[in-house]
Each structure stands twice: as structure tokens, then as C-alpha cells.
Amino acid sequence: MSVFKLGMIALLILLLMIALMMISGLISDRQNQRDGVLEGIARSSSYSQQLSGPILIVPYRKAIHIWKLNAQTQERYQETIEERGRLYFLPERFELDGKVQTEVRSRGIYEARLYHADNHISGHFVLPEHFGLGDDFADYQFDEPFMAVGISDVRGIENALKLDLDGQQLDFVPGTRVPLLGEGVSVALPMETGAQQTQLNFAFDLRLQGTGQLQITPVGKTSSVQLSADWPHPSFIGSYLPAKREVSEQGFSANWQASFFSTNLQEILNRCAADQVCAEFQGRSFGVSFISPVDQYLKSDRSIKYALLFIALTFAGFLLLEVLKGLAVHPVQYALVGAALALFYLLLLSLSEHIGFALAYLLSASACVSLIGFYVCHVLGSVRHGLGFGLALGTLYALLYGLLSAEDYALLMGALLLFGLLVVFMVLTCKLDWYGLAQPASGNVEVSHE
Structure with missing residues (x-):
């Protein structure tokens, strides 16, 4: 795995964060538009x-x-x-x-x-x-x-x-x-x-x-x-x-x-x-x-704060598969998976305005997990690896929903999640020769995806 590829992945993460900032701005715009409509209703009735x-x-x-x-x-x-x-x-x-x-x-x-x-x-x-x-x-x-x-x-x-x-x-x-x-x-x-x-x-x-x-x-x-x-x-x-x-x-x-x-x-x-x-x-x-405590814009904004964690963990999963299975994933494939992760938040925002946050989250997460799982099956050339990756990603979305729902325990749950993921990563790579990764591996063959 070359330094150039790691640099490309870092650049992709940066570009995806710019896109997520634009979605975050869209959330604020929609919230302001909603507040303006509510102000108009109150102005025509009573405050x-x-x-x-x-x-x-x-x-x-x-x-x-x-x-x-x-x-x-x-x-x-x-x-x-x-x-x-x-x-x-x-x-x-x-x-x-x-x-x-x-x-x-x-x-x-x-x-x-x-x-x-x-x-x-x-x-x-x-x-x-x-x-x-x-x-x-x-x-x-x-x-x-x-x-x-x-x-x-x-x-x-x-x-x-x-x-x-x-x-x-x-x-x-x-x-x-x-x-x-x-x-x-x-x-x-x-x-x-x-x-x-x-x-x-x-x-x-x-x-x-x-x-x-x-x-x-x-x-x-x-x-x-x-x-x-x-x-x-x-x-x-x-x-x-x-x-x-x-x-x-x-x-x-x-x-x-x-x-x-x-x-x-x-x-x-x-x-x-x-x-x-x-x-x-x-x-x-x-x-x-009498203001409703269920504010889809507030929850959408809170969820997007975890976007960097999601993208980093997903890309880390790809890197781990590359290292452990001797596979090669092209940066373009990283970019497409990252785009699917980013579009989750846009789907969540647009659907939650019509059907409520909980159902919108379920549909958006299911659509993104299914798409990424299907794509990873072909990228890695293995249905088993693709289904496993999709299951792991679906678990992350479920944990994120738990973080959004449990306001008082969000910090504790987030800290335990990160620690658990670090434990898994360290256990899987504890016997890995990191110096050997920098050398070209004759057994590693670029996977063709037709």
C-alpha cells in the first residue's frame, strides 16, 4: 500500500467533508425556512x-x-x-x-x-x-x-x-x-x-x-x-x-x-x-x-456531526480488508462508497420532512447499506465479504441512532463505541508486518471489476 494511495484517501475524506458541510448548511436553511413559516402562522393567529x-x-x-x-x-x-x-x-x-x-x-x-x-x-x-x-x-x-x-x-x-x-x-x-x-x-x-x-x-x-x-x-x-x-x-x-x-x-x-x-x-x-x-x-x-420535542432538523444536524467518524471507519474497513486479504481497492471505488455515505444525510433530511425522523432514518440507512453492500460484493469479488461489510455498516447506523436517541448517554455510548472499534482493529492487526506492507507483494493481484 503506497503513501500515494493513503494521500488520495485522505484527500477524498476532505472532499467528502466539504460536501457534508454543504448538506449541513442545507439543514440550517430548511430549519430557518420552517421557523419563518411558523412565525407566519403565529403572526396570522397569535403568538x-x-x-x-x-x-x-x-x-x-x-x-x-x-x-x-x-x-x-x-x-x-x-x-x-x-x-x-x-x-x-x-x-x-x-x-x-x-x-x-x-x-x-x-x-x-x-x-x-x-x-x-x-x-x-x-x-x-x-x-x-x-x-x-x-x-x-x-x-x-x-x-x-x-x-x-x-x-x-x-x-x-x-x-x-x-x-x-x-x-x-x-x-x-x-x-x-x-x-x-x-x-x-x-x-x-x-x-x-x-x-x-x-x-x-x-x-x-x-x-x-x-x-x-x-x-x-x-x-x-x-x-x-x-x-x-x-x-x-x-x-x-x-x-x-x-x-x-x-x-x-x-x-x-x-x-x-x-x-x-x-x-x-x-x-x-x-x-x-x-x-x-x-x-x-x-x-x-x-x-x-407546547413545542414538539421531535425536531427532525436538530436530529439531522446532530447525526451529521458523526459523518467523519462514519467515513473514517468505513474507509478503515476497506484498508483492513486490503491488508488482511491481499486485495486492491481503487481510490475511485473509495470515492463512490464515500458518496453513498454522504448522500445518506441528504436522504435523511428530505424524507424526514414528510414521514418523520425515525422512519426516514430506517429507509435512508437501509438504502445506503444495501447499495454499499451490493457494491462491495463486486469490489471485493466475494459475496461473503460484501455481506459482512454491509452487516458491519448496518450495525454502525443502528449505533448512531442509539446515540441520537440517548441524549444523556450519547458521550458514554460514543466513547465505548470508539474503544470497542479500536480493540477490534488492534486484535486483527496485532501480528501484521506493517513494514512489509510498504514492499510490493507479488501475491497481491489487482482485482478486475467488469
């Missing part, structure tokens, strides 16, 4: 939803008396200015019971999963005596209070919203009137601004459509959120994991519990109530993602 609220807001006007000095007469006089502001109150108790149904929307070969969440929201506010203002209460005048609920994409509201406030039915109107909540709804509250402590019981139903994710901000002093859905692959997201959850093939149910001690929302709200955006307030949320 991910985040529910923040309800919050009770009491606008106020306060008379502030300032003593000033008249520069000409040197007499003091009192000037009164009016300060405007708002008092913000979070619920003493916040409860949400949501039942979610999912549906698939298609555009071409791409699919997006939408959800419809039927939420029953209830709880109560406890307004302290004198709104917690103490002796300064007499200096305040109060405008009509209102309750605001932040909904990140109001296009997803699917029902007429009515508030049940201590048995009284009130209509919501668009807009929160609270910058940090963003989009949403609000409702005026016909409550008296008396001096006594007041408890307000509220309840309303909200049917909400969205895509991707549903998140809830636990605004209550104590909050309880119960979600159930027909989606069997939930990914729980946000700052808090559910206290209890059950996941089955029919769907999932999950329950979150939170309190002011863990969320610190009242202090955060007081700190940034006047801001247009309060990332800290919005970040105190939790929920569930």
Missing part, C-alpha cells in the same frame, strides 16, 4: 401568551402645600400643587384553573401547534384601611379605581370578558392603562374609597389562543395554578417548576404553588410601576411549552 394580573389600581391626586418666600415683600405664602399617582394592589389570593386543547395548523409541509386554553381565574383583593396611607389619607383624592389584566397578544382572546365582582357583572374594555403590563384588558370598579378595610372577590373566564408557550405570572400573595392539556410532551418553563405533575400519553396535568415570599412581586411592582417595561416583573412567571 405565545403570557398572562399577568389581575392588578387593582387606584389613581389618586394629592395636594402638596409648599411655603415660599416673596422676594419683594419678604413675606411667606403657601402654594398648593397637585401630585398625581397610582396605588397598586396585588390579589391576596390568585387561582387559575386552565384546560388546554391543542390543534395543528399546516402550511405546505410545515406544521405549527396552536392551543386553546379555557381559564377560570378567581381570587380576592384585600384593600387595607385608608389604602395603607395612614394619617395622610385626608390629603388624597381618589379617581375611579380599575382592575387590569396583562395579555401579551390580545388577538388570542376568544370570548367576551365579564368580571364577577362580589356577584356584580362588569364588562372588560381593551387596554390595561398600565405600561408595565403591556397589552391586555381592564375594567372600572364601582367601589367606594372608604376608610374601612375592604375585601373584593373576583372571578372571570378567559379563553385564550396562542402558539408555542403559555406563561402565567403568579400575582397573588398566595397563588395556585392548575393546568391540564391533551399534549403528551410538555416542557415546563419559567422561574418555577410545578409542585405536582402527571404526564401520560393522553396529556398532562400540573399544579404550581407560589407566594410573595418566593416571588417578591409586591416590592418589584412598587419599584417599577411607572416604567414602560419591567423585565423583572414579567420574568417572575412559569408555564408550559
Whole structure:
């Protein structure tokens, strides 16, 4: 075996890696195209939803008396200015019971999963005596209070919203009137601004459509959120994991519990109530993602990372057969087998877009193994050697699928595979005279393939 031939094989591997890089770029392009279609579906329906609220807001006007000095007469006089502001109150108790149904929307070969969440929201506010203002209460005048609920994409509201406030039915109107909540709804509250402590019981139903994710901000002093859905692959997201959850093939149910001690929302709200955006307030949320965990593009991209290993092992198998059996394989034959290995990834990508990754992998691997096995039978002039080579290659594809499926153990399985292959190679070549390979062997005859 000449150095020239080894150099040719190395050059073939380099050229095949360039082709594989182009296929990897194609995977990224198809993934970006898919993401663009999903973005278009969400743009024409509704995006991910985040529910923040309800919050009770009491606008106020306060008379502030300032003593000033008249520069000409040197007499003091009192000037009164009016300060405007708002008092913000979070619920003493916040409860949400949501039942979610999912549906698939298609555009071409791409699919997006939408959800419809039927939420029953209830709880109560406890307004302290004198709104917690103490002796300064007499200096305040109060405008009509209102309750605001932040909904990140109001296009997803699917029902007429009515508030049940201590048995009284009130209509919501668009807009929160609270910058940090963003989009949403609000409702005026016909409550008296008396001096006594007041408890307000509220309840309303909200049917909400969205895509991707549903998140809830636990605004209550104590909050309880119960979600159930027909989606069997939930990914729980946000700052808090559910206290209890059950996941089955029919769907999932999950329950979150939170309190002011863990969320610190009242202090955060007081700190940034006047801001247009309060990332800290919005970040105190939790929920569930309805994005499918089976991403054929991600798995195709992961599989192509093992391409160099596949090509190197396949070529090493050819070299081993050349050395042990005294056969000669032309570099062109190496190139054709390498091209078949590279085309496996293109077949896998194109088929997985239509029939799913698992079936696409089975069909692509079977086609490539069959083609290479058939070709090797003729290259080596032996059906037994060709079938053995195809069986070994099929085993490698099976091991690769195991690596792709076992994310947590992929490194361990990959290390054991490489070590096992090294053991086999060393055992088969332990008595081989490597120096003798550099000398022309009279017994080695180039195999003719007609």
C-alpha cells in the first residue's frame, strides 16, 4: 500500500467533508425556512401568551402645600400643587384553573401547534384601611379605581370578558392603562374609597389562543395554578417548576404553588410601576411549552456531526480488508462508497420532512447499506465479504441512532463505541508486518471489476 494511495484517501475524506458541510448548511436553511413559516402562522393567529394580573389600581391626586418666600415683600405664602399617582394592589389570593386543547395548523409541509386554553381565574383583593396611607389619607383624592389584566397578544382572546365582582357583572374594555403590563384588558370598579378595610372577590373566564408557550405570572400573595392539556410532551418553563405533575400519553396535568415570599412581586411592582417595561416583573412567571420535542432538523444536524467518524471507519474497513486479504481497492471505488455515505444525510433530511425522523432514518440507512453492500460484493469479488461489510455498516447506523436517541448517554455510548472499534482493529492487526506492507507483494493481484 503506497503513501500515494493513503494521500488520495485522505484527500477524498476532505472532499467528502466539504460536501457534508454543504448538506449541513442545507439543514440550517430548511430549519430557518420552517421557523419563518411558523412565525407566519403565529403572526396570522397569535403568538405565545403570557398572562399577568389581575392588578387593582387606584389613581389618586394629592395636594402638596409648599411655603415660599416673596422676594419683594419678604413675606411667606403657601402654594398648593397637585401630585398625581397610582396605588397598586396585588390579589391576596390568585387561582387559575386552565384546560388546554391543542390543534395543528399546516402550511405546505410545515406544521405549527396552536392551543386553546379555557381559564377560570378567581381570587380576592384585600384593600387595607385608608389604602395603607395612614394619617395622610385626608390629603388624597381618589379617581375611579380599575382592575387590569396583562395579555401579551390580545388577538388570542376568544370570548367576551365579564368580571364577577362580589356577584356584580362588569364588562372588560381593551387596554390595561398600565405600561408595565403591556397589552391586555381592564375594567372600572364601582367601589367606594372608604376608610374601612375592604375585601373584593373576583372571578372571570378567559379563553385564550396562542402558539408555542403559555406563561402565567403568579400575582397573588398566595397563588395556585392548575393546568391540564391533551399534549403528551410538555416542557415546563419559567422561574418555577410545578409542585405536582402527571404526564401520560393522553396529556398532562400540573399544579404550581407560589407566594410573595418566593416571588417578591409586591416590592418589584412598587419599584417599577411607572416604567414602560419591567423585565423583572414579567420574568417572575412559569408555564408550559407546547413545542414538539421531535425536531427532525436538530436530529439531522446532530447525526451529521458523526459523518467523519462514519467515513473514517468505513474507509478503515476497506484498508483492513486490503491488508488482511491481499486485495486492491481503487481510490475511485473509495470515492463512490464515500458518496453513498454522504448522500445518506441528504436522504435523511428530505424524507424526514414528510414521514418523520425515525422512519426516514430506517429507509435512508437501509438504502445506503444495501447499495454499499451490493457494491462491495463486486469490489471485493466475494459475496461473503460484501455481506459482512454491509452487516458491519448496518450495525454502525443502528449505533448512531442509539446515540441520537440517548441524549444523556450519547458521550458514554460514543466513547465505548470508539474503544470497542479500536480493540477490534488492534486484535486483527496485532501480528501484521506493517513494514512489509510498504514492499510490493507479488501475491497481491489487482482485482478486475467488469
